[in-house]
Amino acid sequence: MSLHPAMLAIRFLLELVAIASFGVYGWRAFDSPWKFLLVVLLPLIAAAAWGTFAVPGDPSRSGAAPVAVPGPIRLLVELAVLGGGAAALWAADLPRWALISALILASYQALAYDRVVWLVKA
Secondary structure (H helix, E strand, C coil), rough: CHHHHHHHHHHHHHHHHHHHHHHHHHHCCCCCHHHHHHHHHHHHHHHHHHHHHHHHCCCCCCCCCCEECHHHHHHHHHHHHHHHHHHHHHCCCCCCHHHHHHHHHHHHHHHHHHHHHHHHCC
């Protein structure tokens, strides 16, 4: 189910929202001049973690793993980035958006249970 094109599209949108959420947090939670730095730096850190740590042969990615990690570690990275995006919205004083993001993420993870099981076993 997790490799269905619609599920991959939802996952991609979740990634984009999470990365943007870190920028929103950097902008809203800090004063100048820090917010100008953090609005760029926080999303870059999240995107770097997302793109760097991968399970070799992951069918939802290119199969390449810049830094090969076991499945459970990749699952933690995914939950930290995607869940961290929802937490960043909450910390940015946007609780409604944070809850919507968290609900969509939880729904996605429930529907993509085959990927979660694969990561735990990988």
